[in-house]
Amino acid sequence: MQSVIKVNLPQTKYDIAIAPNILDRLGDRIKDLKLGKKVLLVSNPEIFNYYGETALKSLENAGFDVCAHLIPPGEIHKNLDSIQKIYDTALDNHLERSSTLVALGGGVVGDMTGFAAATWLRGVNFVQVPTSLLAMVDASVGGKTGVNHPRGKNLIGAFYQPRLVLIDPNVLQTLPPREFRAGMAEVIKYGIIWDADLFTELEKADRLDDLSSISQELLENILISSCQAKADVVSQDEKEGGLRAILNYGHTIGHAIESLTNYELLVHGEAVAIGMVAAGEIAQNLGMWSASETQRQDRLIQKAGLPTEIPANLKASDIIATLKTDKKVKAGKVRFILPEKIGKVIITDRVESEAIAAAISKVRSEEVAAI
Amino acid sequence: MQSVIKVNLPQTKYDIAIAPNILDRLGDRIKDLKLGKKVLLVSNPEIFNYYGETALKSLENAGFDVCAHLIPPGEIHKNLDSIQKIYDTALDNHLERSSTLVALGGGVVGDMTGFAAATWLRGVNFVQVPTSLLAMVDASVGGKTGVNHPRGKNLIGAFYQPRLVLIDPNVLQTLPPREFRAGMAEVIKYGIIWDADLFTELEKADRLDDLSSISQELLENILISSCQAKADVVSQDEKEGGLRAILNYGHTIGHAIESLTNYELLVHGEAVAIGMVAAGEIAQNLGMWSASETQRQDRLIQKAGLPTEIPANLKASDIIATLKTDKKVKAGKVRFILPEKIGKVIITDRVESEAIAAAISKVRSEEVAAI
Numbered sequence: 001m002q003s004v005i006k007v008n009l010p011q012t013k014y015d016i017a018i019a020p021n022i023l024d025r026l027g028d029r030i031k032d033l034k035l036g037k038k039v040l041l042v043s044n045p046e047i048f049n050y051y052g053e054t055a056l057k058s059l060e061n062a063g064f065d066v067c068a069h070l071i072p073p074g075e076i077h078k079n080l081d082s083i084q085k086i087y088d089t090a091l092d093n094h095l096e097r098s099s100t101l102v103a104l105g106g107g108v109v110g111d112m113t114g115f116a117a118a119t120w121l122r123g124v125n126f127v128q129v130p131t132s133l134l135a136m137v138d139a140s141v142g143g144k145t146g147v148n149h150p151r152g153k154n155l156i157g158a159f160y161q162p163r164l165v166l167i168d169p170n171v172l173q174t175l176p177p178r179e180f181r182a183g184m185a186e187v188i189k190y191g192i193i194w195d196a197d198l199f200t201e202l203e204k205a206d207r208l209d210d211l212s213s214i215s216q217e218l219l220e221n222i223l224i225s226s227c228q229a230k231a232d233v234v235s236q237d238e239k240e241g242g243l244r245a246i247l248n249y250g251h252t253i254g255h256a257i258e259s260l261t262n263y264e265l266l267v268h269g270e271a272v273a274i275g276m277v278a279a280g281e282i283a284q285n286l287g288m289w290s291a292s293e294t295q296r297q298d299r300l301i302q303k304a305g306l307p308t309e310i311p312a313n314l315k316a317s318d319i320i321a322t323l324k325t326d327k328k329v330k331a332g333k334v335r336f337i338l339p340e341k342i343g344k345v346i347i348t349d350r351v352e353s354e355a356i357a358a359a360i361s362k363v364r365s366e367e368v369a370a371i
Numbered sequence: 372m373q374s375v376i377k378v379n380l381p382q383t384k385y386d387i388a389i390a391p392n393i394l395d396r397l398g399d400r401i402k403d404l405k406l407g408k409k410v411l412l413v414s415n416p417e418i419f420n421y422y423g424e425t426a427l428k429s430l431e432n433a434g435f436d437v438c439a440h441l442i443p444p445g446e447i448h449k450n451l452d453s454i455q456k457i458y459d460t461a462l463d464n465h466l467e468r469s470s471t472l473v474a475l476g477g478g479v480v481g482d483m484t485g486f487a488a489a490t491w492l493r494g495v496n497f498v499q500v501p502t503s504l505l506a507m508v509d510a511s512v513g514g515k516t517g518v519n520h521p522r523g524k525n526l527i528g529a530f531y532q533p534r535l536v537l538i539d540p541n542v543l544q545t546l547p548p549r550e551f552r553a554g555m556a557e558v559i560k561y562g563i564i565w566d567a568d569l570f571t572e573l574e575k576a577d578r579l580d581d582l583s584s585i586s587q588e589l590l591e592n593i594l595i596s597s598c599q600a601k602a603d604v605v606s607q608d609e610k611e612g613g614l615r616a617i618l619n620y621g622h623t624i625g626h627a628i629e630s631l632t633n634y635e636l637l638v639h640g641e642a643v644a645i646g647m648v649a650a651g652e653i654a655q656n657l658g659m660w661s662a663s664e665t666q667r668q669d670r671l672i673q674k675a676g677l678p679t680e681i682p683a684n685l686k687a688s689d690i691i692a693t694l695k696t697d698k699k700v701k702a703g704k705v706r707f708i709l710p711e712k713i714g715k716v717i718i719t720d721r722v723e724s725e726a727i728a729a730a731i732s733k734v735r736s737e738e739v740a741a742i
Binding site: 010087091094120122158 | 381382451455458462465486489490491492493494515516517520522523525526527528529530610696
């Protein structure tokens with residue numbers, strides 16, 4: 001079985017192909033695109049250790065002239081120095097404009113490979129092979145690429161679309177459990193912002209916190225529905241002019257919490273989970289959505305084994321001050337995504353600081369977290 | 372008098388506004404675009420010394436919140452380190468996505484500011500105020516931005532369109548005469564590749580090698596016709612898929628000569644001038660265009676005070692080897708732009724090395740140049 005989601009953008013279109021063991025067909029799928037002969041595979045040592053050989057063999061069997069570049073693991077290497085090293089490998093291997101950079105890895109590998117592809121020779125071809133749940137349902141679709149500035153995450157980057165996204169659910173078997181749960185936060189997000197059926201399907205599952213207890217069918221549905229939701233949104237708004245902002249549901253306060261805890265206490269999906277709880281609380285206080293929907297959302301987040309409380313040592317005033325430094329701030333106004341009902345959110349910059357502070361203190365843990 | 376050339380691209384459109392003293396109206400023109408309040412002006416110390424105050428005052432009078440960043444002069448600073456410093460200034464001054472980077476300077480300032488604009492926060496607004504003839508007629512129009520890799524020019528970059536290009540012919544008065552002549556090489560190029568009327572108008576002029584002996588009217592016509600030619604070509608092919616390649620007339624061999632002389636002996640326009648002579652020679656040998664047209668082209672290049680001979684110490688074999696490392700090489704084939712008649716060129720990858728070598732030895736100087 002193979003599912004294909006079509007992403008249609010004004011200047012380009014591409015497929016998201018989802019199927020178990022599709023990694024074996026990476027070479028053939030790229031060959032179908034009729035790109036140049038040279039492929040540079042970018043990965044990190046751990047992922048490459050698991051899947052590098054399969055990917056390289058598939059590319060070589062399809063007739064590509066292949067080279068590989070490994071990025072040291074971790075967000076700390078998501079910077080321009082690492083990009084320069086990708087450029088060096090591209091130059092050493094005489095990549096041309098018709099050549100292709102393939103990202104085999106999670107969000108960090110995808111974001112960096114995409115940025116290198118966007119900027120080498122003013123743009124070479126780019127293919128995403130995400131290996132984490134977060135990258136599969138979020139980072140690999142939509143064309144956001146970039147690296148961190150020493151003083152802020154993802155401040156440097158470009159919108160640059162892949163030519164193909166290849167999702168092999170089987171590679172999730174080597175994903176650390178905490179990373180799996182973190183990815184589930186984004187899946188739940190799609191349920192709230194776009195796809196009420198997905199939300200209901202997730203509610204019906206016995207467990208969501210552990211890959212091995214999720215059926216192959218549910219997993220594939222999760223991947224398909226999430227990618228379809230993201231593709232729908234991105235197709236309508238490629239560069240975050242309007243609608244695309246809804247993808248940031250849970251991210252406004254989530255980012256602030258991540259930043260204030262130095263990205264050490266929580267992984268991204270965990271912060272988003274807490275951010276969704278806080279956004280739900282704000283929406284409920286404003287009378288926009290019901291207490292029962294807040295409860296349904298929060299229960300699902302808990303079922304995925306995700307945190308729902310803001311660490312107790314974070315002050316509301318610090319969180320609010322951090323919100324105002326977000327790169328999506330317009331004329332100093334913080335933009336919130338708030339739910340109206342399950343499956344529908346609105347974008348607003350009219351949430352007063354008092355309402356934010358009230359929600360934060362409601363959602364905050366009583367215990368002081370160990371940082 | 373003010374001339375406006377409209378550049379229409381699939382996803383964006385913008386004006387090239389040409390008028391004496393239009394620099395005084397920079398602020399008002401940006402205000403008309405209804406962008407954010409913050410503007411970061413990027414320049415180099417020399418240009419800023421001449422025109423920085425006028426530009427800043429105009430922006431402040433229009434109500435913008437303005438900051439400035441100076442890049443040290445010269446191609447040697449056209450690298451990612453300098454881009455990082457622009458990012459730092461952008462961050463220090465809290466630029467938002469709606470903010471604008473204004474490039475006040477020649478090609479280096481424009482290319483770098485454009486790349487910083489393309490990649491800061493995944494893209495902020497960008498306005499070009501070119502101050503060299505080369506930047507006015509070529510670099511500032513078309514959306515090519517970028518920096519050098521330690522091992523190659525302009526290997527890192529992005530296609531990113533400005534929101535406005537403002538051309539004030541009066542600022543050419545402070546341009547060094549050699550730079551003026553170098554810009555004239557690109558003007559002559561437009562005559563050959565696109566606009567036979569421009570070519571004839573240039574032929575009628577008494578002199579082309581000195582700004583003070585060119586009438587204000589001719590100068591404005593040169594700017595208008597050249598920008599219109601570039602806008603026409605770029606509108607039909609934004610990202611160098613096909614037609615846009617004709618803009619590289621004279622650049623194939625020109626780039627190789629620049630590279631082999633370490634970018635020290637000749638400025639870019641001089642190398643392009645020699646490259647056009649060589650391309651004309653190839654075309655004539657292939658029977659594609661007449662000896663009289665070759666002569667008309669070469670005479671015009673000489674009238675602009677530009678060189679027409681390949682430095683004697685460069686070997687044909689080295690030039691040909693260098694051609695094959697060009698970033699526009701496709702599957703190892705060198706692409707040439709060759710004239711069919713004045714005002715029309717073709718794109719071909721079917722020029723044999725022997726034909727290139729023959730043209731090179733014909734066009735090469737007998738004297739050994741001092742490097």
